[in-house]
Amino acid sequence: MTDDDLLKLDNQLCHRFYSVSNAFTRAYRPLLQKMDITYPQYLVLLALWEHKQLTISALVEKSRIDPGGLTLILKKLEQKGYVHIQPSEQDKRVKQVVLTTKGKAAKAEAAAIPKELLCQIENLDMNELQLLSGLIDKLYCDLTHS
Template sequence: MTDDDLLKLDNQLCHRFYSVSNALTRAYRPLLQKMDITYPQYLVLLALWEHKQLTISALVDKCRIDAGALTLILKKLEQKGYLAITPSTLDKRVKQVVLTGKGSAARNDAAEIPKALLCHIKNLSMDELQMLTGLIDKLYCDLTHS
Protein backbone atom coordinates (compact mmCIF):
# COMPACT_ATOMS: atom_id res chain seq x y z
CA MET A 1 0.00 0.00 0.00
CA THR A 2 1.43 3.38 -0.99
CA ASP A 3 1.51 6.50 1.19
CA ASP A 4 -1.29 7.91 -0.96
CA ASP A 5 -3.38 4.80 -0.32
CA LEU A 6 -2.75 5.07 3.42
CA LEU A 7 -4.30 8.53 3.43
CA LYS A 8 -7.50 7.61 1.59
CA LEU A 9 -10.58 7.92 3.74
CA ASP A 10 -11.92 4.56 2.55
CA ASN A 11 -8.76 2.87 3.85
CA GLN A 12 -9.09 4.23 7.39
CA LEU A 13 -10.11 1.68 10.04
CA CYS A 14 -10.83 4.55 12.44
CA HIS A 15 -13.40 6.00 10.03
CA ARG A 16 -15.24 2.69 9.91
CA PHE A 17 -15.39 2.52 13.71
CA TYR A 18 -16.50 6.14 13.93
CA SER A 19 -19.26 5.52 11.40
CA VAL A 20 -20.42 2.30 13.08
CA SER A 21 -20.37 3.96 16.50
CA ASN A 22 -22.58 6.78 15.25
CA ALA A 23 -24.93 4.36 13.50
CA LEU A 24 -25.24 2.22 16.65
CA THR A 25 -25.97 5.26 18.79
CA ARG A 26 -28.67 6.36 16.33
CA ALA A 27 -30.16 2.83 16.31
CA TYR A 28 -30.33 2.81 20.13
CA ARG A 29 -31.90 6.28 20.38
CA PRO A 30 -35.53 5.27 19.69
CA LEU A 31 -35.14 2.13 21.82
CA LEU A 32 -34.01 4.21 24.82
CA GLN A 33 -36.57 6.98 24.33
CA LYS A 34 -39.21 5.23 26.46
CA MET A 35 -36.81 5.27 29.41
CA ASP A 36 -35.73 8.88 28.68
CA ILE A 37 -32.05 7.96 28.70
CA THR A 38 -29.09 8.34 26.37
CA TYR A 39 -26.80 5.56 25.19
CA PRO A 40 -24.02 6.41 27.71
CA GLN A 41 -26.65 6.45 30.49
CA TYR A 42 -27.80 3.02 29.28
CA LEU A 43 -24.23 1.70 29.61
CA VAL A 44 -24.11 2.86 33.24
CA LEU A 45 -27.45 1.21 33.98
CA LEU A 46 -26.30 -2.03 32.32
CA ALA A 47 -23.26 -2.11 34.62
CA LEU A 48 -25.41 -1.41 37.68
CA TRP A 49 -28.04 -4.00 36.76
CA GLU A 50 -25.23 -6.54 36.58
CA HIS A 51 -23.40 -5.51 39.78
CA LYS A 52 -26.12 -3.74 41.85
CA GLN A 53 -23.63 -1.29 43.37
CA LEU A 54 -20.32 0.08 42.10
CA THR A 55 -17.88 2.81 42.96
CA ILE A 56 -17.48 5.62 40.47
CA SER A 57 -13.97 4.38 39.62
CA ALA A 58 -15.33 0.87 38.96
CA LEU A 59 -17.95 2.39 36.64
CA VAL A 60 -15.20 4.27 34.77
CA ASP A 61 -13.43 0.93 34.21
CA LYS A 62 -16.51 -1.09 33.30
CA CYS A 63 -18.19 1.48 31.04
CA ARG A 64 -14.93 2.83 29.57
CA ILE A 65 -16.24 6.36 29.97
CA ASP A 66 -13.99 9.26 30.97
CA ALA A 67 -14.41 10.18 34.66
CA GLY A 68 -15.46 13.75 33.88
CA ALA A 69 -18.10 12.65 31.39
CA LEU A 70 -19.25 9.89 33.73
CA THR A 71 -19.82 12.41 36.54
CA LEU A 72 -22.24 14.33 34.31
CA ILE A 73 -23.99 11.11 33.25
CA LEU A 74 -24.39 10.05 36.88
CA LYS A 75 -25.83 13.43 37.86
CA LYS A 76 -28.43 13.17 35.08
CA LEU A 77 -29.38 9.63 36.07
CA GLU A 78 -29.63 10.71 39.69
CA GLN A 79 -31.90 13.64 38.70
CA LYS A 80 -34.09 11.22 36.75
CA GLY A 81 -34.36 9.01 39.83
CA TYR A 82 -32.50 5.96 38.47
CA LEU A 83 -29.66 5.92 40.99
CA ALA A 84 -28.21 7.43 44.13
CA ILE A 85 -24.62 8.42 44.83
CA THR A 86 -23.47 8.03 48.41
CA PRO A 87 -20.14 8.18 50.24
CA SER A 88 -18.66 4.80 51.10
CA THR A 89 -18.97 3.77 54.72
CA LEU A 90 -15.30 2.71 54.65
CA ASP A 91 -13.83 5.78 52.94
CA LYS A 92 -15.78 9.04 52.58
CA ARG A 93 -13.68 9.98 49.52
CA VAL A 94 -15.04 6.98 47.62
CA LYS A 95 -18.53 7.34 46.16
CA GLN A 96 -20.85 4.37 45.79
CA VAL A 97 -23.43 4.34 43.00
CA VAL A 98 -26.55 2.32 43.74
CA LEU A 99 -29.78 1.77 41.86
CA THR A 100 -32.99 3.20 43.24
CA GLY A 101 -36.28 1.32 43.04
CA LYS A 102 -36.95 3.08 39.74
CA GLY A 103 -33.49 2.12 38.46
CA SER A 104 -33.99 -1.53 39.38
CA ALA A 105 -37.47 -1.59 37.84
CA ALA A 106 -36.15 -0.04 34.61
CA ARG A 107 -34.32 -3.31 33.98
CA ASN A 108 -37.65 -4.82 32.93
CA ASP A 109 -38.22 -1.99 30.43
CA ALA A 110 -34.74 -2.52 29.02
CA ALA A 111 -34.99 -6.29 28.66
CA GLU A 112 -36.19 -6.08 25.05
CA ILE A 113 -33.63 -3.50 23.90
CA PRO A 114 -30.83 -5.93 22.91
CA LYS A 115 -33.30 -8.08 20.96
CA ALA A 116 -34.74 -5.03 19.22
CA LEU A 117 -31.26 -3.87 18.25
CA LEU A 118 -30.40 -7.29 16.82
CA CYS A 119 -33.37 -6.88 14.46
CA HIS A 120 -31.40 -4.06 12.81
CA ILE A 121 -28.41 -6.34 12.18
CA LYS A 122 -29.37 -8.46 9.21
CA ASN A 123 -26.05 -9.13 7.47
CA LEU A 124 -24.17 -10.79 10.33
CA SER A 125 -24.88 -14.17 11.92
CA MET A 126 -24.66 -14.67 15.68
CA ASP A 127 -21.33 -16.45 15.15
CA GLU A 128 -20.02 -13.49 13.17
CA LEU A 129 -21.23 -11.07 15.85
CA GLN A 130 -19.41 -13.08 18.52
CA MET A 131 -16.26 -13.16 16.38
CA LEU A 132 -16.54 -9.41 15.79
CA THR A 133 -16.92 -8.83 19.53
CA GLY A 134 -13.75 -10.81 20.19
CA LEU A 135 -11.82 -8.93 17.52
CA ILE A 136 -12.97 -5.56 18.83
CA ASP A 137 -11.93 -6.58 22.35
CA LYS A 138 -8.47 -7.52 21.04
CA LEU A 139 -8.17 -4.20 19.22
CA TYR A 140 -9.23 -2.32 22.37
CA CYS A 141 -6.56 -4.14 24.40
CA ASP A 142 -3.91 -3.30 21.82
CA LEU A 143 -4.87 0.37 21.72
CA THR A 144 -5.13 0.75 25.50
CA HIS A 145 -2.19 -1.55 26.30
CA SER A 146 -4.36 -3.52 28.71
Protein backbone atom coordinates in the same frame (compact mmCIF):
# COMPACT_ATOMS: atom_id res chain seq x y z
CA MET B 1 0.28 0.37 0.04
CA THR B 2 1.59 3.82 -0.88
CA ASP B 3 1.56 6.88 1.36
CA ASP B 4 -1.30 8.28 -0.72
CA ASP B 5 -3.26 5.07 -0.21
CA LEU B 6 -2.68 5.28 3.54
CA LEU B 7 -4.28 8.72 3.57
CA LYS B 8 -7.47 7.73 1.76
CA LEU B 9 -10.56 7.94 3.91
CA ASP B 10 -11.79 4.56 2.71
CA ASN B 11 -8.60 2.96 4.02
CA GLN B 12 -9.02 4.28 7.57
CA LEU B 13 -10.08 1.58 10.01
CA CYS B 14 -10.86 4.24 12.60
CA HIS B 15 -13.37 5.86 10.23
CA ARG B 16 -15.25 2.58 9.96
CA PHE B 17 -15.45 2.36 13.76
CA TYR B 18 -16.52 6.00 13.98
CA SER B 19 -19.28 5.39 11.44
CA VAL B 20 -20.46 2.19 13.15
CA SER B 21 -20.41 3.92 16.55
CA ASN B 22 -22.65 6.68 15.21
CA ALA B 23 -24.94 4.12 13.57
CA PHE B 24 -25.26 2.23 16.88
CA THR B 25 -26.11 5.43 18.72
CA ARG B 26 -28.81 6.25 16.15
CA ALA B 27 -30.20 2.70 16.33
CA TYR B 28 -30.40 2.79 20.13
CA ARG B 29 -31.97 6.27 20.33
CA PRO B 30 -35.60 5.24 19.66
CA LEU B 31 -35.22 2.15 21.87
CA LEU B 32 -34.01 4.23 24.81
CA GLN B 33 -36.37 7.15 24.23
CA LYS B 34 -39.21 5.62 26.27
CA MET B 35 -36.87 5.44 29.27
CA ASP B 36 -35.66 9.01 28.63
CA ILE B 37 -32.00 7.97 28.66
CA THR B 38 -29.07 8.29 26.30
CA TYR B 39 -26.80 5.47 25.15
CA PRO B 40 -24.00 6.37 27.62
CA GLN B 41 -26.59 6.43 30.44
CA TYR B 42 -27.78 3.01 29.27
CA LEU B 43 -24.20 1.67 29.52
CA VAL B 44 -23.99 2.85 33.13
CA LEU B 45 -27.33 1.24 33.96
CA LEU B 46 -26.22 -2.03 32.32
CA ALA B 47 -23.16 -2.12 34.60
CA LEU B 48 -25.29 -1.35 37.67
CA TRP B 49 -27.96 -3.93 36.81
CA GLU B 50 -25.18 -6.51 36.63
CA HIS B 51 -23.38 -5.48 39.84
CA LYS B 52 -26.14 -3.78 41.93
CA GLN B 53 -23.82 -1.00 43.08
CA LEU B 54 -20.38 0.18 42.06
CA THR B 55 -17.85 2.79 43.02
CA ILE B 56 -17.37 5.57 40.51
CA SER B 57 -13.87 4.24 39.70
CA ALA B 58 -15.30 0.74 39.07
CA LEU B 59 -17.92 2.29 36.78
CA VAL B 60 -15.17 4.07 34.84
CA GLU B 61 -13.39 0.73 34.39
CA LYS B 62 -16.49 -1.27 33.41
CA SER B 63 -18.12 1.31 31.12
CA ARG B 64 -14.86 2.65 29.65
CA ILE B 65 -16.32 6.15 29.92
CA ASP B 66 -13.80 8.82 30.92
CA PRO B 67 -14.24 10.14 34.49
CA GLY B 68 -15.29 13.66 33.44
CA GLY B 69 -17.97 12.34 31.10
CA LEU B 70 -19.13 9.80 33.66
CA THR B 71 -19.63 12.52 36.28
CA LEU B 72 -22.06 14.33 33.97
CA ILE B 73 -23.85 11.08 33.08
CA LEU B 74 -24.28 10.17 36.76
CA LYS B 75 -25.58 13.64 37.56
CA LYS B 76 -28.26 13.25 34.86
CA LEU B 77 -29.18 9.73 35.98
CA GLU B 78 -29.49 10.99 39.55
CA GLN B 79 -31.72 13.89 38.41
CA LYS B 80 -33.92 11.41 36.52
CA GLY B 81 -34.21 9.24 39.64
CA TYR B 82 -32.34 6.15 38.37
CA VAL B 83 -29.36 6.26 40.74
CA HIS B 84 -28.23 7.66 44.06
CA ILE B 85 -24.61 8.56 44.79
CA GLN B 86 -23.45 8.11 48.35
CA PRO B 87 -20.19 7.90 50.29
CA SER B 88 -18.86 4.39 50.87
CA GLU B 89 -19.30 3.08 54.40
CA GLN B 90 -15.66 1.89 54.42
CA ASP B 91 -14.12 5.10 53.05
CA LYS B 92 -16.13 8.34 52.93
CA ARG B 93 -13.87 9.66 50.13
CA VAL B 94 -15.06 6.86 47.83
CA LYS B 95 -18.45 7.38 46.18
CA GLN B 96 -20.82 4.47 45.59
CA VAL B 97 -23.41 4.56 42.81
CA VAL B 98 -26.55 2.71 43.84
CA LEU B 99 -29.69 1.97 41.84
CA THR B 100 -32.89 3.52 43.14
CA THR B 101 -36.22 1.70 43.06
CA LYS B 102 -36.85 3.33 39.67
CA GLY B 103 -33.40 2.25 38.48
CA LYS B 104 -34.02 -1.36 39.51
CA ALA B 105 -37.46 -1.37 37.88
CA ALA B 106 -36.00 0.00 34.63
CA LYS B 107 -34.16 -3.29 34.11
CA ALA B 108 -37.44 -5.02 33.22
CA GLU B 109 -38.33 -2.19 30.85
CA ALA B 110 -34.93 -2.47 29.14
CA ALA B 111 -34.97 -6.26 28.83
CA ALA B 112 -36.23 -6.21 25.23
CA ILE B 113 -33.71 -3.63 23.98
CA PRO B 114 -30.84 -6.03 23.07
CA LYS B 115 -33.20 -8.28 21.09
CA GLU B 116 -34.75 -5.28 19.31
CA LEU B 117 -31.30 -4.07 18.32
CA LEU B 118 -30.21 -7.54 17.14
CA CYS B 119 -33.23 -7.60 14.83
CA GLN B 120 -31.66 -4.65 13.00
CA ILE B 121 -28.44 -6.57 12.31
CA GLU B 122 -29.34 -8.64 9.27
CA ASN B 123 -25.99 -9.27 7.57
CA LEU B 124 -24.17 -11.01 10.43
CA ASP B 125 -25.10 -14.26 12.15
CA MET B 126 -24.43 -14.98 15.84
CA ASN B 127 -21.08 -16.69 15.11
CA GLU B 128 -19.91 -13.68 13.13
CA LEU B 129 -21.08 -11.31 15.88
CA GLN B 130 -19.14 -13.31 18.49
CA LEU B 131 -16.03 -13.33 16.28
CA LEU B 132 -16.38 -9.58 15.71
CA SER B 133 -16.74 -8.96 19.45
CA GLY B 134 -13.55 -10.93 20.13
CA LEU B 135 -11.62 -9.05 17.46
CA ILE B 136 -12.83 -5.69 18.77
CA ASP B 137 -11.74 -6.68 22.29
CA LYS B 138 -8.27 -7.57 20.96
CA LEU B 139 -8.06 -4.25 19.13
CA TYR B 140 -9.12 -2.38 22.28
CA CYS B 141 -6.39 -4.13 24.28
CA ASP B 142 -3.78 -3.21 21.68
CA LEU B 143 -4.83 0.44 21.60
CA THR B 144 -5.08 0.81 25.39
CA HIS B 145 -2.12 -1.45 26.20
CA SER B 146 -4.27 -3.36 28.66
